[in-house]
Structures are given as structure tokens and as C-alpha cells.
Amino acid sequence: SLEMLGRPLLQPPSYNRCVDLRWTTGNRLLVTTTKKCLGVQGNSVGSEVNQFDCDDKSTLQKWECKNGTLLALKNQEFFIEVKADETTALSRTTGPNNHFTIPGTSSGACTRTYREYFTIEGNAMGKMCMFPFLYKDRWYGECTTFDSSSKRQWCAVETKYEHEQWGYCPTTCEMYSFFNHFSFSYYQINIQSALTWAQAHTSCKQQAASLVSILDPNEQAFISGSGRKKLWIGLVLDPEHGWQWTDSKPFRYLRWDAGNPLPNPGHNCAILDTTGEHTWQSSSCAKKLGYVCYKDGAPPIPPQIEEGFCSNPWIPYNGHCFHLQRTPQTWSGAQRACRAEGGDLVSIRNVEDQSFVISQLGYASNDELWIGLNDRRTEGLFDWSDHSYVSFTSWEFGKPAVSTDGDDCVLIRGENGNWADRSCDEQHGYICMKQSSTESTGDEIIIDAGCKAGWKKHGSYCYFVGTETKTFNEANEDCKSSNSYLADVSNGVDNAFLVSLVGLRPEKYFWIGLSNQKNIDVFEWTNSLSVKFTHWNAQMPGYQQGCVAMTTGILAGLWDLLACTNSEKYICKSLAEGAVPTVPPPTQTPPKCAEAYKAVVLCLKFFTGPRSDEKTWFEARDFCRAIGGDLLSMHSATELRLFRGGKAWIGLHIPESSTGYAWSDGSPVNFQHWQEGEPNNFNDAESCAEFVIHNWDEQGSWNDLNCDSYNDWLCQIRAEYNKTSDGWLEWRGNHYLIHGMSQPMDDARHFCQQRHGDLVSITSKEENIFLWKQISRSYGRYYIGLSVDLDGSTWWMDGTPVSLQRWDEDQPNTNAYDQNCVYMSYHMGFWSTSNCGRELSFICKRRSSSPTNTTAAPTVPPTGGCPAGWKKFGSKVRPSNLQFRKVFKMTKLQKNIHVIYLHLTFSAFLITKMVGVVSTDLWIGLNAIKNEAFFWTDGSKRQYTNWGNSCFSFLLSTDPNIKAPPETIDHNYVDLGNDSIKVVTQNLTWDNAQKLCKLDTANLASLRNDWTRAYVELLAIKLNTPLWIGLNKNQTGGYFKYIDGWHLNNAAWAAFQPKRDKPCVYIDVDGKWLTAFCNMTMNSVCMQSKDVAPTESTTFPGVCPDDTDVEYQQSYTWMPYRGHCYLFIQDEIEWPNAASSCGALASIEDPSEQDFIKSTVGNFQDSHSSFWIGLFKTHKGTTTHTHYIYIYRPTDDKDHRSRVHTSVVVVLVITITSILIVVAFFFYKKSPRPFPTFENPLYFNGEQSQPDVVDTNKLIENAENPEPVLTM
Template identity: 60%
Template sequence: MRWTTGDRLYAISNKKCLGAQGKSVGSEVSLYDCDDNSDLQKWECRNETLLALKSQNLFIEIKPDESIALSKTTGPNNQLTITGTSSGACSRTYRELYTIEGNAFGKICMFPFMYKDRWFGDCTTYDSSVRRLWCAVETKFEHEQWGYCPTSSTEHWPKNLITGAYYQLNTQSVLTWSQADASCKQQAASLVSIIDPNEQAYISGKVPPGRLKLWIGLVLDPEHGWQWSDAKPFRYLRWNTGNPLPNPGHNCAFLDSAGEHTWQSSSCVKKLGYICYKGGAPPTPPQIEQGFCSSPWIPYNGHCFHLHRTTQTWSNAQRECRKEGGDLVTVRNVEDQSFMVSQLGYASNDELWIGLNDIRTEGLFDWSDHSIVSFTSWEYGNPAVSTDADDCVLIRGENGNWADRSCDENHGFICMKQSATERPTDEVELDLGCKAGWKRHGSFCYLVGVETKTFDAAKEDCKASGSYLADVSNRVDNAFLVSLVGLRPEKYFWLGLSNQQNSDEFVWTNTDSVRFTHWNTGMPGSQQGCVAMTTGILAGLWDLLPCTNNEKYICKHMAEGAAPTVPLPTQTPPKCADGWLRVGSRNFCSKFFTGPRAYEKTWYEARDYCRAIGGDLLSIHKIYQSYNSVYCRHGKAWIGLHIPDPSTGYTWSDGSPVNFLHWQEGEPNNHNNDESCAEFRIYSWHDSGSWNDMNCESYNDWLCQIRTGTIGTYNTTADGWLQWRGKQYYINRHPMPMEEARHFCQQGHGDLVSISSKDENVFLWKQISRSYGSYYLGLSVDLDGSSWWMDGSPIGLQRWDENQPNSNKMFFIIFLLLTGFWRTSNCGQEHQFICKRGGSPPVNATVAPTVPPKGGCSLPWTKFDSKVRNYLATTDLWIGLNSLKQDGFYWTDGKPRRYTNWGYSVSKHLKYYTNCKVKQINYTNIRPQQEKPTDIYVKLGNDSIKLVTKNLTWEDAQKHCEGDKANLASLRNEWTQAYIELLTMNLKAPVWIGLNKQKTGGYFRYIDGWQMSFVSWALGEPSKDQPCVYMDVDGQWRTAFCNRTMNSVCIQTTGMIIHSRENCNVEIFQDSHRSFWIGLYKTHRGTWQWLDRTVLDYTNWDTDVPEYDYGEIGTLDGMWRSGRGWHDRAYICKTPKGSLNKWSSNEHAHVAFVLMITLVSTLMVIAFFVYKRSPRPLPTFDNPLYFDSERSQPDVVDTNKLIENAEVENPEPILTI
């Protein structure tokens, strides 16, 4: 029996799977037909020998009669071992195989699977025409999905004939980065690393056309930044514009065929295709003699090294090295790097030039001595993506990592030259205080054992020489050991670390204090063992091995004359801040962050949150009791344990050593090769909790730690501004147009935010990343694509989204919260926004008021507010409102859309209309000049308008206008209405207009004789008893008694007056009908309107307020009333009266016409007589107000449809009075 797909156990001989009858104690365990969907066939390990039904506390137990059942308790009969061995059933687990090609999109093989009524427990060549191993991805092969099995053969791989490398393009697969990496490794390959333009060109030529995104081997390491997963040097840059992204969790890279085969960073959990790579046989390293060096040069690995602290430009430094017979240092491998950091006197504050540069080819780094680039050790964030300057490389920082800088900067430097074959007389003595054969580093001497021994035997051998198995306190110590043994042919060397006594806790043979660890991939796992350092390409990493292995070892002791380090006196640490709890005896405090599910974070977001408040995710180094009572019961939260990249093992995000493990039983299992971050699980029955590995992109609560005495939050000012690196920020989550947003910031002595660095961009993005919507920045883009920060900051960093910026209009920038990139937006749109200021304003400081510009307008421009307008047409006019390339209608100058004046039919059917709005009015800023008085006539088309700010009766207001040879205003079109409406809004008071029905025969007619072609009556207007009309501050017309006093508007016109048409008298016949429908209805705005759009200049309502939506006229008194649309009424039609055409001289036409009239008259008389004799109501028929393509149903009148079409289509009228 063996493990197989889906956590099942497969009996090879029976071709069946182990399963349980149920999920209860005593359920029989037996062999069943394999079913990958059955929970009763899924098992998990609780330790090396204990098997349980998955997610159940039910364990396999062998009964005395050798039957198998589920039990709740555990004992000797629950311990399962592999037949013929002492190994437990869980010591050999199953490795899932990812398919290649076929039609399964890279899914894992399903074993066993049935094909043509046969069961297959392994890959097979059955029915394969090319005799290639394949498998199915479903148990029953229902959908016939299959793929080839991974092998180490390169038979079907394209070969680069120049380099001898093989490539496999998996364009049809969809895997995460980790799964793709595992798929390549299953074929003895790795995800492709691209280290020069020639390889990039070869791969680009092999990728088929289309929008393909394929994983490559580039991953983000928390210490070294971007590096290749197969340890190839990161010397060539091919990033797409804007990449790599600074977003948390974007730690992997893919090649984008649609983007000229450039690289883009991405979340590693995306599912994409991928490229695998197999290089040729690695070259045999040359045998290098150690050689000799004269003082002050120090020998290592066949070369001499000299550190200079005199600062020079890169080219001058190179010149100095060449004068001494060498060149700027070439770092060939991790051993050279470790030697420089540990044995040249390098200090953590040094910044020293090395020979790497991209002077010859931008983005391609080479050594100055033309050596092959085989190793890099970049600092996080380097090399910078830049195309505007040559870059030279320096080594700096505590770990001696590399950064690229301008070659013109001045720094110290390291020279290197070939060592001599003869010993000089002035060698530097390196191993003072150490016995012969021992090597000194710092205050200690080290010796490499010459024989292989078990861990315990090596420990005793070191003790016999007055030393101990080496401990490692920091990276520099580890680097020295790498320089000591990294180039040796042996694979491992014992260090003094083990977890022999307690599988959860690692200790050194000489001390319990573990201050540094450097685990290899998959380490330390959950097993007990002893620790050895690796050599070769992975030199310096630590593996956990069985302590009985025979390996060489490193001994260590204090050098003669060296003084031991005196420990600092213990001080009482400060207390934890409110809400934070002490972490054991450490000088750290921790806090559990939880809340609604919407506020949970990925591991990366949680880490960045903790770092942003001055701490990090919690690291755990001992069992701390009562976590459940402190934090929660039945909870889980992220901790800082994670695998930063595939080439290393678990590390704590705060850099502390991984010296303690507390995994849940069966963990870590790296399910689907996709779990590399740890969560802390807390149960009420388990005081100390336990750990579980999870996908880093999952959402979870989190545990932060901060040093004692730290507040653990961002500092905020008294007025709520967030402080960061000497600046202050305010995040306003209330959407506003740009103008209002900027005014808000200025009231706080700031401005809309400017962003000057990637760190600042990331900081702000983190503050808003879990909220909804977008945020205004203070960046403006003009029509020519130029941009500027509103606060005057220089343009530096730019983080444009794809296809941005869009400079079709004057735009401001919004911050895309999902990606941290920038996108343009019309300034009138409402968004949240971010303010920024340099510091807190003085107490009681006030903002200087904005002074409006003074001046007037040259003809033919018209002043309004601080703008001037020019009307360039006398018909329909364009205005600046449009929906071009934006969602909704906004003003072209970016002003907020505070007011609209849509017609009902336009606003209702807006989506069917064109993108621009008619009303063409030019608009510009006022040029300062002598200010004109306000009581003048302002040109508006053919009219001139003046606002009179005196409280007068209607009669006095009209006389005042007549004194100017004008009249009270006639509002004959919408823009005159709009202009006067704006006057009333600014005046905040109503104004008389030229309507007074006492002066115009009881009808509402303009006093200057103009026809009423436009009205804007308020709800319930016009009133029957109040004859004079004014415009209110909301633009609506209302009636009032004429003796009221108020402001007024005069108008002078040069246009021709069009007299109103004469109306036909309508005679109401008093017969059997008490009322008739007339063509009056209430609009959706609540105002009354005639169906033919004739203005409502006369009303004759009964005393009651109209309650319903349709007008009728009574036959007894002629008064108007309202009725419900579904009532049956007789109705009156109306048509304009026209003149008769002249008679033709053709007598036949005369005769025909007379006969026709006679016939029609006779028929009408007969019909009328029949009608008068009939007591039935009038029949209904298709109404001429609208056309319905559907046949009307008998006896049904669709009044809703009648009015709807009447408003939209403006058909012939029924009746207008």
C-alpha cells in the first residue's frame, strides 16, 4: 500500500483504496473502489506512525482479530509502520505529478485512474503512439483529460545550439509560480533564468504569437531583491514599463509576449503558463592555488585583495587598481563575497566600488576585467530600473550587499589582483593567537576536521582539542565559514546546532542562545536531527540531517589573548502600551489584530502593516502559555514565519533565528506546493497553540510585535493628520470634485498630495488598499501631455497605469487603490482624496482668503462670476458638458457638476443620446482691467439684461424698465431663463419678470408682446387669483399679488416680435356628457403642460387643487378639473384654422368637390341622429396621439403610454385652451 493522489492510500495489488464505512468510532476500515470525491478515503498523518481520517480525530486501529476500525483513542495498536522496516507509514509521502502538454492544462495526475476498463496506478505508455508516459487527471476519465508525465528526458525539448541549453514552453498550462517551479523540478529542470539579451532573444523567438503570460524563474527575496530561483546571476534587466510593482505579495515575475516579451511582476498565486530550462553540464571549476600576497594585500582563493577607503569616482578607482597591477574586484561566487565581508576589515557603514557596471550596455551588467558574471548579491530594491544614466555597483551595509549608483559618485573601493607563486617577505599575518592549521576570525579560531564523524563523535573530538562544534552568531560569522569550506568538495560540515533533546527547540552544544539561523529549502521541517552547513552552489545554507551521518565538521575556540565579550547589564524593560502584551521574557510586546472579514489581510499586507507601526509580525522562540485566554478562542492569525523564496527555508520576517518550531501534527505539508507562510492556530483545549502553513495570499487576522516602550501606531496630529518621514497626510474618504477637495486640503494648510518616491507611493497605497473607490492626487495633466504637481513639487516618480495618462482633456490624477498605479480622471468627478503638508501649522493660524480677480470683459464677452462668456450662435448652442471617454457627463474644464438642466426626455433616455450637449458658449478667465458697475445692461444674444436691486412693486418695476426703453424681462428661451436663474441664485432673492395677466386680458402674456414659447412654472402654479409672476431663487416661476415688492430684471431686445396666434373659440355643448378630456397633463416634474407644447399662459381651475394627472373641462360651468387616466371621457380635438385654396377653373373639380361635401354632410347628419338616439357611451378606438405597432385590445385605453409618447414625440394636440 502507498500514498496516492488526494491524500488517499492505494493498495497496488488490489487496485483499491483504503476507506472507512463512516465517521464514527468503530467504523470498519477496508478496501473500496477508489473515489477521489469521497471524504471517507482521505487520510492525514498526526505523527510518523499515526494515521487519522482527514479533519477528524478518528485514528486507524488494528484490532486483536486483525480487523481495522476507527478509534478515538491512541495506543500501540494505532502505530503503523512500513512492512519490513521501522519507518512509519507517514515517513514516505506522495509527490503529486504535474502533467505536461495534452489537454489537462497542467493539472496533477490522478492515481489510480480507469482507462478502457483498466485501472492504472502509475503513468503508462498504453495506447500512446509515441510510447511516451501519460496519465489521466480524473479517476474515471469522464472528460478524457490527460497529459504526459514528467521525466528527466530532454527528447521533446527545443535545444539552443549555441549554448546547449534546453527549453520547454508550457503555454497551455495554468499553474501558480510554485506549482510551475515544482513541475520543472520534477523534470530535473528549473524555471528559466534569462541572464543576457541573446537568451532573451532566443526565448522570444520560441514563444508563439498571442497574448501569452509565462512564469519565469525570477522571484523577490526579502534581503537580495529580485534574483533567479536557480541561483543564476541577476545581471540583465528586461522589465516592462512601471515594473517591478511595489505591491505586497507581487514576488514573482512572468514574461509577457504582448509587451515585447518584457517582464512583469505579479502575485505568485496567479495561474499562468511557464518555461522550464535545463542548462548544459556545468563547467568544472579550475584548480586554484592559494598563492601569496605582499602587505597590505590579503590572499584568498588565488587572488589578492586590498580595501581602499579613499573616495574616488568609479573610473578613477579603476585607474588606481590598475596602477597596482589589478582591477576593481570581481566577485566570482558566494565564497568571494563572504571573504570580502568577513576578512578584509569591511565595516557596515562602508560603501565601496566593485568592478560590476552597465557602462557598455544599459541594463546588462559586466565585470570591468571582462570575467564571466557568475554571481550577484544585490541589496533589496537594486539594481534600480533606470535608462537615463550609466550605473556602477558598490558594496555596502551590514551584509555587504550590492547597490547600483551613478559612476560619478565618490566612494571607497576594493582592488583585486592575481596572487604570486613565491612567498614575499612582508606578508600580512592573519591568524595571530591561533594554533597552526587554525584560521582566525574576529576573536575566535576555527579548524576544519580532517575525518568524517557522526555529530556526537565530532562534538567529542572538538572537546578533546579544547574547542566545541562551531556556533554561528551572525551573518558575518556565517560568511567566514562559507569562505572557509564553501569551495571544498565535501557536501556537508557539522555545526554545533541540533534539536536532539526537544524536537521543537534548537540549541548549540556550547549555549542555549540561538541568535542566527540560515536554513536551506524545506528546512528545518518537523524532524529531529543535527545541523550541517552546505557547500557548492548553495554554500552557507543549513540542512537538518540524521545525527548518525558521517560528515566533516568545524571546531571553534577563543583566540589566545582575545577578551570575551562582556554582557551588558540587564535593565528592566519598559511596559507595553495599552492593548499590547509582553511576549514571554523578551523585550517585545504583541497584539492580536482582528475585525470584520473585510479587514483581514494577506501575509504580506499583515507584515507591512506591522512594520508600518514600528514592529513586525510576531516571531516565536519558546512555548508561551495561555495564548487562548489572551487573544481568542478558536482563532487563527498570521505570524512572521515564511519561506521568502524557493532557494531558502523558513525564516522569521523580523530576521530573528528559527530556533523553535511548534507545527500542528502533519504540518507543514506545503499543500499543492503553494503554502509558504505560517499561521498561529489557537484552540481552547491547547494552551500553547500550534502552527500551520498556508497560502500567503489567503486572508487572515494577524499578530504584531513591537519593542517594549513603542506606541505601535502611526503618530497623528491633534487635527488628525498622519505623520510619516517628516510629512503629514490626511486621507479624506468623503468623495468630492477636485476643486472642493483641494479647498479642503488648503483649509488644513496643505494641498492635494504630491508623491516624490516609490516608498511614499507604497506608504499611501497601504493606507487605502483595503477601502473602496479611488483617491485624488495633486497631479494635473494638460492637453499636450505635460504634468505638474499643484503644490509646486518637481516631477520625479511617475506610476502610470497601462495606456495612461489620457490627455484628451484637462485632467487630474486619481490613485488606483487596487494596484497603486495612477490614472487620469475628469476633475469634476467626485473621488476621495489625500492631502499633504510639510508640518503642523502654528496655533490659531488661519488660511489667507482667496481674492477674486477684478476686471471686466471686452466685447462681445459677458461677465459672470470670475469668468466671461461669449455666445457664438443664435440657435442651439454647445456647452462644455460631454461624456467623451468617461463614464457620465462632465464639464470640459473640470469644474464640479453641481447643476444640470436636462429636459425630461433627454435625462430619461440619456444613454441613447450623443456624447456632447448643445449650447455653444465660449468661456475664458477675466483679464484684469477696470471693473465695470453692476447696474448695467449685459449683452445676451440679441437681448441685453439688467438686474435691478431695488425692492419695487410690479408696476414700479415695469416703469423703471420703461425709463431705459426696456420692459420687465420676457424669458423666451432656456438660456435666458438659465441666466436670470443664476442671477437669482447669487442674489438669493426673487425677481419680477414681465408677466401680469391683468395687463394682457386675463392671459399670461409677456408685457413686451413676445409669445410665450417657454415656461418654468413651480408645482401648483400658476395660481388663478394672483396675476403677477416672479422667478424664485430655485429658478421656478411663481405667481404673487402685484403690490409685493422685490428685485426685478429688465430686458432690451433688438429681435422681431412674433405675435401669438389667434385661438378658435371652442363651444361647449351641454349634452349627456358632464366633462371632456382636454390636452392638459401633469409632467413627471409635477408641472402642467399642453400636449402640443403650447405654453400654459391661462388657467381656469376650479377652486380645488388639481389632485390627479389629466385635465378635463366641465360642460356646465367651463371650469377645469383633474381626472384619473383610466376614466372613460369624451374628448375634444383641435386643429389650426387655415385659409381655403383658390378654386380651380376646372369645372369637373368643382362638381367633384360639391358632391363630396354633400355626401360627407349627409353621413354626418345621419350619424349624429343615430348617436343622439343611442343611450350607450362613446366607444373607444385607437387614439391618434400615438402609434402602436401592436394591435390594441378592445375596450382598453393605455393612458400611461399615451402620455409617455406625447411627451417624447410631441404629436398633434387634443385641445388647448
């Protein structure tokens, strides 16, 4: 019930009491007596609050509490207010009549939350119960057994039960689970559910169980027999210890699938895949799958405290003696040495043993010491060498490694004493353990020197465990009375010592000296030292005031926040006799932060942008770490005021379900600033924190949220992290440049070398991850500086030794002899081989000491001539006549020879030289062996293709000792098959150039075949000047047709060509065709030809089919026109589907065809405004849903000459369309804009008057915006 100052929240006329309310599904308030929901009729001031039939979709029934006692419409600033007449309505302001409390308390509605229950079995796929729900004309506000034959409680998952979806409610009863007689445990296998990992975890907890932990092959086999399904298990990625079971069971058994676990950001959960090899896979936790719950059949046996004696140099602890040896031994040698002393390699049975080992044996953070764990007997199953039960593990991140290439033995290392698996043949120090003696040996080691009797020494300090229970303040005063203080904890080793001191004791808590009594936001030690370390228990510290106590038992060492008035035992601490306290180092002035970063202790930056760039908490953390920092950690109120606007992830999170909040950078949680009612861990699914910067409240600004939600984020980076003055990224002493422009490898490397670097060499996994994170949002592939030889050997181009390889699956591809370069993929950062001519983005690297203000020397083109039998072009030469794979392999073994590569200019040269031997087929170096596209065998940039017969030739560099003959241009007619070509080097208008050709009984050239086209291209290149050719649409009926009567059957238009208002055509110095005004002056090309142009036919044989080969939504009839058949389809489909459905989309080749189509589609103008045709742009695509034209060509059409240009274009459309379907569809999905209408520049324009004299040096035009092409 809720009341306002003693008056009811809602008071119907016949009632004089508070109305019973409770939170229910979907942030609603349920009136328990009437099964109705609290709501309003409108979101405006004065709208009356009343009871309504519950509607889970209505935003007018969704509420939230603010500041503890205010109730407001969710995500709106409308508050419930009690009026003078005791009715309730919405108000914009808040006052005394807006605050509601639970009767008999001072608590508001925020202190009572609703837990949503996930269903079991049924047909709801695990969805949450919907309360209330209507079933057979009756409302249910809780689970019911009505109509259940088994009398098992159930619920519906929708309000009105329209789709009859239901499931059983969770229960702690084991009768609905499977019992495993081998492990004496219960299992519930929910193969019919579809929940995220967090939801599955919550569902198990609602049944007093946990997601299953799999500890050995027998348990794996038991669960795998449940059916072919992918199921969540309780394995999660912990930021310190790597993969861990959520129920704290030991991670001793590995069953990873090949390639798993994946290093992808957010892949922090694990799946048991029973569909194949019954292996585990890492996965994003947001997937919806079935899951397995697990419950122990018997309670765990509490550990016993055992006393014992050990002779020097062995150290006693809990019934055993321990000895640390640093003499290097193999694992087997270490075991023999321990057994010779009557013991074995150490078995670490629990967190107390672990804490003792790293805090009381003289262990150092740089030690690497063998312990008894190994998988020598069964690969992937770790056991202790003394055959004791494995009940505890403490792996370091990334361990144990997934390996099948040998036995693994385990060592302890690092500051926190985490474990790593290594080859058993390595030599390291070791730790021995043996049973302690029940009687004193007389030569025990003295370990508490400098401490009073009953005190225990650790480092320079002595510790005492209080013998009586006291409140926090009483305990603090008692410690002061003995010249000590309640213990502070400065690091993990200190905490471990306290665990070894009290972890096995029967008391649940021991006070330490931390509290937030003075300020709920700030934690302080009683000795006034700064807080450097925290180790909170689950759901701690929360947002409450209290004092801190250390836990014992299974969760020993974790910290709970308790009421300071609780009576607990306690731990005092004082400096040992003769010890000197450590003096902290002097404070250094921090360097300046980079631009866009704000300085506090570190440099901070707010990353915000479009919603598509938002990240999950894990992605945001990995992003910050990849650029050298971490998510923001906050330790004072000063840092709260640095940003305004928006909300963002910060580094606060719950690393695992058994622990409390921690900062991702490892700093202590000594400050908090939660919003009212937060953190509430709604539905046990909110484990990460966001900083709510907008609408910032002095009282609280943090909110807990599901870690898989998307959000902006705040990074912190050390001050010395920066970019260089020329834009390179600094990381660990090197500079990196991520270059997004695609280039072949040679060009990319030249770019890097010009900037005193090289393509990147990668020497560590961390460096690979750093670079991967820089490109992970770019959706591309990036050249790195690794080369692959024919024998599969690799080397870095900058000479760095190869110490790391991160190949993708099935890589490197050593069977492809032309894939000698390597790229990194944006998806996972793995490497793949590539032909070096493929144009990709790239990454440069240079040493931080490299100069940044000088320029690399330019490349000097080689000079010289050719040996006998070779022809010279540029700096290359080629021989005559030779077969492809054998030729290619042979040439790869010779340093200076490659199978020839054809760039535009060389192709022109080669073709002109081949005119005399056109009947001979020749190999060239272009191939698609082991590639999805064609690339040159020498890795050259693929600048030009000219498809026809397959060819090859040899290519080698010119010999500087052979004198090259001078190049000449022939100004007479040169025979090319049936054509003869002459270049005119006089600058003329198009009309005058044509007149000059006519004097030779010639025309401006029609480039109808490869020979002619290549030769004219070569002329333009050698003369370095544009050339008129025989196209002028003003003289050919308004569309482009050669002046000698031949149809235009192919073209090489430059970008954004042809132009509508420019009727004449010239070939530019790069071989591309451009349009110009006809009165411009330039050189030209005349052509005489023995071929006769075809005449236009007036008869068109052939019959159109009666039916279509494709079924459409309605029937259509083919329509004939000039030898072709047309189908006007009015079904609305997409351009790619239209293009691939049948035949080809219509190509419009002349004005008469344009008029025919235009007049036909005009019949549909009232119902359809536009129809697809076959015109597309290769550099840009936009598309929309509209209507289509299809074209069918009869098989018995014999007059090919009359429409040769049409058939060529149609074939071109058919072949290219299939390639462009994916591209066009991608652009369609990316762009909401419809196709613009186009005007066709091939037709209907007049020549405009322009100056007679034009500077032809300026004819090479820059790219312009696209102009209209066609309008119907």
C-alpha cells in the same frame, strides 16, 4: 502496510496479514492489491471502514493523519478504530486501538506522503495524474505504457477517463527535450500546459530539472523560437536580493517588457512573452500558463582551492590578492588605477569570494565601492571587466534597475554587501583584485594577530577548523579543551567569514554550536548566547530534533539540521588575545501599544473579517509593511497563547527554493511550533506558514500552506507606531489622513488646511508605497497635492520640492489644459492628472509637530463691483460677446480670468440676463476635451448642468474699488419670451395661491422651458424661501400635470421625491422640486403665457410593425395603444440588456397607460410575475432576472403635441440607459436581492388634513428612505 499493535488494519477472512496501503491522489488511501480505495458509507460513529471503487469526488474516501499515528476523515473528527472482532469503523474518541504504524517502525502514516505528478504533453494541459484510473475496464494505480505506441509511460487525469484526457508521466530522461548546442543544455518547452508557477516548478523538479534561467541573448533567442505563447520561467522575486533565478544561476541579463517588473503585491514570478517582443513580464504566480524546464548538459566543475602570497597592503584569498581603496573615482578611473597595480576591478566568482570581500577586507556597511561588473558593451547584459565568466551575482532588492538611458556599472554596498547598478560617471571607492604570487614576497600583511597558530581571525575572535570528524557533543568537548566553544554566528558578516573559511573545502558539513537537543521547538547556542541570526538550507529546520552544521560547495553557508550522532568536522571560536567582549546595551521599557494591539516584544494585531478581505501571504506581508510593521515572527511559547480562534498568516516562509525557512522581518528562526506531520511542503507548493489558532494544540500550531492561498493575518508593529488622538495615521514623522468622501480639489485642500495640513506631498518611493497600501482596497482615486502647469512643470502645493514622480502610463496629460490636479490610483499607486473639479477622495498630510486643537480662519467672501461692460453676480463678473480653445488658452494666461463656470445659482442668473439675446450662442467653460466627462476649465466643482446650446463667457473676480449697486426683487410681471413671471411673497396655501394668480388671468407657474425654470430658481435663491408652482395631482387626475394644461416634460426632483401622499409641488431654495401637503403655506410664483396648452387627441395615426428588429427566443407581436406600440417580451434577461435591446423600456405617463399595461401583463400572471419597465433610480440600483416590456414608436406619428411628455421621457431613457447599463449591471452582480415592488407617487392619493400654519423654514427636508413607486 499499516498495522495496529501487530494486528492488521483490514483483514479479509482469507488473509492473515496487513493490507498494503499507500497514499494516492486527493488524500485517499489506495489498497494496492485490489486497486480500491479505503472509505466509509457514512460520516457517523460506527460506520464500517471498507474498500470501495475509487471516487475522487467522495468526501467519504478522503483521509488525513493526525498526531503521527491517527487516521481520520479529512476535516472531520472521525477516527479509524479497530474493534474487538478486528473489523474497523469510525469513532469519535481515540485510544490504543486508534493508533496505526508502519510494520517494523514506530512511524505512522504521516511519515509517508504521496507526490502528485504533473503530466507532460498529451491533452490534459499539464494536470496531475489521477490514481487509480479506469481505462478499458482495467484499474491502474500507477503510470502505464499500455496502448502507448512509443512505450512511454502515461496516465489519465480523471478517474473514469470519461473525457479521454491524458498526459505522459514525468521522467528524468532527456530524450524528450531539446538540446541547445550553444549552451550544452536541455530544454523542455511545455506550451500546451496550463499550470501555476509553483506547479510548473514542481513539474520541472520531477524531471530532475528546473524552470529555465536565461543568462544571455542567445539563450533568450533559442527559447523565444518555440512559438507565440506566454511561458513561466525560473525568475522569482527574492525579499533580499530582488529578482533571482531559482536554480541559483547569476542574474546578469535583463529583458523586461516596458513598465515591468510591476510593483504589485504577489507579482513575484516572471513570464516570457513570446507573443510580442519576446520580453519578460512580472505576474501573479497563480496564473496558469505553459512553462520551460531546463537541465544542464554537463555537471558543474567544482572550484579549486589555490594558495598564494600577496605583498602589503594586498590580502590573499584563493589564489588572488585583494585591496580595498576608498579614494573616490569614476568606474573607468577605478579600473585604470587597478590595472596600474597589475590587476583589475574585483570579479566575484562565487559566494565564497563574496563572503571574503565583506568579511576580511575591512569593508564597512556604509561603503559604496566599485566592482568589475558592468553592461557597457551590451545594454542589459552584465560582464566582468577582466572578461571572466559571470557565475555569481548578489544584487540588492530592486537592482539592477531597468534602464536604457546609459551604461550601468556595479558597486557593492550595505551591511550584506549586496550589489547595485549606478551611472559609471559617479565617483566611489573601489576594490582591486590581481593574481597572487606563488612565492613569498617577505612583506605580507599579518591578518591573524592575537590568535594561536592555525587559527584565523575575524573581528575580535579567532576561529579554528577541526582536523578530525566528530559527533556534535564530541566536537563541543574538543573545543572546550582549547578554551573555546563551537562557533556561534551573530550576523550575516560572521556567517560570510565562515563561508570564506570552509566554503571551498571538499567536506560537505562543519558543525557550528546550534541545536535543539533539549527542546524540539527551541534552538540554543552551546555558549548560551541568544540566537540573533539563522541561515537555514532548503526544507530546514523542519520539525525534528538535531544539531546544526554549515554546508559547503554551491550552497555554502546554509545550515542543515543533522542527527547529532553524525561525524563531521567542526569550527571552534574564542576571543582573540587582548580583545574585550561587547557589552549589550541596557534593556529599555517599551512604550505602550495602540488600542487593539497586544504587547509582547512588539505590538501584535489579528486582522480578520469576511473572506473577501483575506489576503495571500505576500499581500498580507505587504499590508503589514505598508502600515509600518511586518507579519508576526514568533520566538517563544509565550507568544502562542495571545490569540484564540481562526487561523492566520505569520511571517515564516521559504524565500527561495534553495533556502530554508526565514522570518519576513529578518529575525532568526530559533523557535518553531509545527503541527504533527508539518511542514510537509505538499507537492513542493507549500512555502508559507499559517498559525492555526482555533483548535490550538500545545504540541503544535503551525502549518505550511501554499503562499497564494487566502487567509487572515497577524501583523506586528513597533510600540511607538500609533494613530493620533484625532485619527491621523503616523508614519516616519508625519501624519496622514485618508479621506474617502469625494470632493473637488479646492474643497479637499480646504478640508486639509482646516486641520493644519495640506494635500499630501510625496517625497520617496517608500512613502508612495505606504500611501498606496492604505488605499489599495478602497477601489478609488485620491487627490494628492501635486499641481501641473501648462508647460508640464510640477510643484507641491505645500511648497515641498519635487523629488519623486510616479506617473502612470501616458501621464502627465500636458495636452489637456484643464487637467492641473493629480490623483493617486488605488490599483498600483501611480499618478494621473485630472480636472480639479472632478470629485475624488483625497489624502491630507501634516507635520507631526502641527497643532491639532485649533481651527483655521474662515474664508472672507470678496466684495466690490464690476468694471464697465461686465455684469456682477456674487464675487464674479462677466463681459459681453467673444470663440473655445483660443479663448480658453488666452484666459488661462490671465491670473484672474477663467472661462465662466456655471453653478446652479449662477446659471439661473446668467440665463435670465440672456433672455434678450436668446438667438446668440455663447461659450461656457464646460468641456470634455481630453476627458471622458465634462468638467469646468477652472477646476471648479461640477455642481450643476443644464444642457442645451454650447456657450462661453469670461469670468473674473470683482474689483473691491468699484461700489456694488444694491440687489432688488421685481414684484411685477417680468417678461421671459412668451411668458411673464411674478413672485408673490405672501405665505398662502396652494389653492389660495392659485386663486390669487387667477385674479391676474394667470396660473401658478408651469416650468416648461429653461428660461422660466432658471428664473424661478433664482427667485427662490434670492428670497431664500420655497415657492409654490403649478403642480397638484389632486386636480389633474391623480398624476402630475401642470394646472394650465401642459404636460410635465421635465422635472428636477430632489432625492427620494416625489412622495406618494403629498400632492402639491414647490421649488426649494436649492432649485430642487419637492412635494408637500397642499394646505401648507409659502410664497408662490404666478405665470401668464401666450402659449396655448395642447388638447388631448382621440385619434392616433401610425401602424405598428409586423416583426421585431431583434431576435428573441420566441416570436412576439407588437401591440398598439394611443399612438405607441408595445411589445411584451417573456424572455428572461437582465435589465441592462433589456434597456439596450431595442427602442426603450416602457415609460408610464398617466393612469390610462398604467391600466393598459397592467391589464396586459395580467394575462401572464400564471407564468410571469413581473416585467421590466424603464423606471430607474440614479442613486441606487438593484436588479434581478425577470421579464421585460419593450416599446416601439412609429415613425409616422404626427401628433407630437398630444404626447410630448412621453417622447421626451423616451428620449431621456434611451440616452441615459446606455450610460447606466454598466452601473446597473454592477449593482445587479453585487446584490442578491430582487427589485421591490413600487407604488407610483404620481397617481391615486388623497390629500390629508394637516395644520393650517406651517413653519416654512423647516421645509428643506432631509433625505429619507425610498418609498414605493409603482405596483402592477
